[in-house]
Amino acid sequence: MIWIQFAIMLAAILVGARMKGIGLGVMGMVALVIFIFFFRMRPAEPPIDVMLIILAVVSTAAALQAAGGMDYLVRLAEKILRSKPSLIVLLGPFVTYIFTLFAGTAHITYSLLPIIEEVSVQKRIRPERALSISVIAAHLGITASPISAATAAMISLSAGKIDLLHILKICIPATIIGILAGVAVCWKKGKDLEKDPAFLELMKDPEFAKELEVTKEYKPLLPGAKLSVLIFGLAVLLIVLVGAFPGLLPSFEPGNAGLTVDAKGHIKMAAVIELVMLAAAAGIMIFCKTSAASVAKASLFTAGGQAVISIFGVVWMSATFMLANDQAIELALGDMVRAAPWTFSIALFVLSMLLFSQAATTKALMPLGVALGIPPAYLVAMFPAVNGDFVLPGYPTLLTAINFDRTGSTHIGKYLINHSFMIPGLVAVAVSVMAGFFFAGIFW
Template sequence: MLLFTIEILIMILAIVLGLRTAGALGCGIFALVAQIVMIFGFGLPPGSAPVTAVLIILSIGIAGGTLQATGGIDYLVHLASKMIERFPKSIIFIAPMIVFVFVFGIGTTNIALSLEPIIAKTALKAGIQPKKALTASVLTANIALLCSPAASATAYMISEFAGLGISMGQYLSIVLPTALLSMLVLSCFNTFVGRTKIDEQHAQTMLQKMAVDQEETTKQYDTRVKLGVFAFIVAVGFILLFGIFPEVGPKFEVDGKVVELQMTDLVQLFMYMSAMINLLLVKVQPNQILTTHITQAAMGAIFAVLGPGWLGATIFSAPSNRAMMEDGIGGLIAQAPWLIIILVGLVAMIVISQSATASIMVPIVLSLGIPPMFFIAIVQTLNVNFVIPAQPTILFAVDVDETRSTKITSFLIPGFFLITTTVVIGLTIKMILGM
């Protein structure tokens, strides 16, 4: 038990030091060094590296980076901005909905970051506190991310659960309705709890101070850019189609047995297809793709999954550690399964990155014998990442609110309310579906 505790402490120390030193990249590198300590120092047999998840994240990063380099992301932000500005009085409901759709389709919260100034300005025009719309939108972006087949964290979990016979369709059948219903509940909460309206004269004063980007309202986008966006969305659509209806996917006969093309392979193929179409439509240099925020974030996510994921598999798959967890902690979790909710939330609070938290917690959950569908029902606890103010979407939301009503602490109460709501709704849907 002492050795196991020491191994866990080394793992936590490596991940925290890595995050503090160099973010997601440092998290992965430090965890890989801790892997050396486990193998050579503690004599643990190396676990399985999450190679499939790494390959999926790489394909998503290249596809998303290509879309960003060709101007597709800017075009999507332009479209989303127009939609938000059309319904100013309903901004607390409309902004999160639009953020959800775009994050779900693109697989990155960067689009929420770009929309925050529009959300704040539109709320002011409608005489509504920007804080209400901003907090709802930022928190919604996080829960939408774990529904998106084009997101790194989702890709990792789907690849891990695929080995247990759980399809993308089963994953989304719980996570997607949970997120949508929780988003609506959060918007209601932000509308009816606390003061929503702002003094009209004060709002006009604030609007005069805000810089308005006139170029964005008049900029024209090339048809080729629009076609590239369409290609990316179609690729995501095909991934969803084959994920939800695996029976329509390609099948092959190998040595007399019928073999299906794995969902993890389909994700990569369709992502690279969208990247190819964008490259054919719009001429960009390779370094433009590699230096985009989406590609760089994907590189960080690769290490955040590879390092902690491989290290976690090594520690928790070791025969001695597995037996200890099943006999000790496993029995406790079986009697009080809600403890895993607290554990995932605490890890997410410290690690912040959904991909890194998932790569740490999934091996633990599986080694404890917790049903994967239970974890999927509570998967939004990976988003308890608003306590430590390190997320760019949170920090930027505070900056763009000219009324200064949005503070770092403004996300705490709505955030915990949202996570609690997702857990309750997720477990209810799981029970209704009999999973």
């Protein structure tokens, strides 16, 4: 019976992935209806905390975008990228990584990808090299960000055994080393543009050649652009401080755990992120004179809304499957994982390939790791393994990078999985996990 249920779940994920947008969410609900009404499975709790975090963070990022703060950050990033164009394969991924680390979502990097492509082409560096690892770096930034939904889910699922500082101390250096490994494999990836027959053929078209040399002009920044970045940055800093010093928060009488307060009477980290980020959004709207309508129309707000629906359906579906079959799954994986805990990272990676979400994977599978008795330090070390969403090239950041590459060097292969992001992604994630175990041994 478990295999029939697994096949239904897998079919829902695959169909939803092809639908894109909110497809994963609605197809997850279809499978959940089958689980509940046909198989009589008890529904798990929906991922309310993860959804609320995404809504809060994305709403604040959208306020930043509407106030012009995103334009200001992009211009700062462009100065860095253009200062050393020959190092674009190194600078590109670290800029996208820092953006994601700062904002908690990889969707914030869309405006950086065309700049990375443009600098690469003008220096005649194959854009595939910089774009592929830049996208992977943005994804890894999610598992090192203090305000990402995945990080908050990781903390909330550990029953107080993992705090924010544990994740930051281990995952930031681990993912940086992983990115450097990805940069190394991309440094000479593919043919140089000057030797690429496909590019040389395109250059025979005068219009195409002229288009490559055009640098776009920017409109003047909005008056509140810099202030909005300051407000957003202070909000992130406050969250990090609260994570480092929980005593800054009030505590209450122990009792039943809820969405905001745990059984010990402490305010949950997820609630802190939601409170601080939405308060920051209010600050941006008030002091930067940004209208609520402009925030709702921002592209980041739309992307966040789609992510919430997707996670709602697919995590609720997978959590219900796990709840109904937890004993069988623990029996199948228990001995192997206890003997070699690192093998659990393979399960995390494979599930993230299907769910297209770090937060969804964390919420769905990390409780199993806790139930199997994997030490918290190892779970944090394996946290970067939830970045397998690049394997099937359907994630928006991958498709955006492919579309922005005017030379066509960044591509999806004939066999679907032999695409530009596969090798740098596998290397970066694998090295990040290995480095995570190393730093867990030092900092835990």
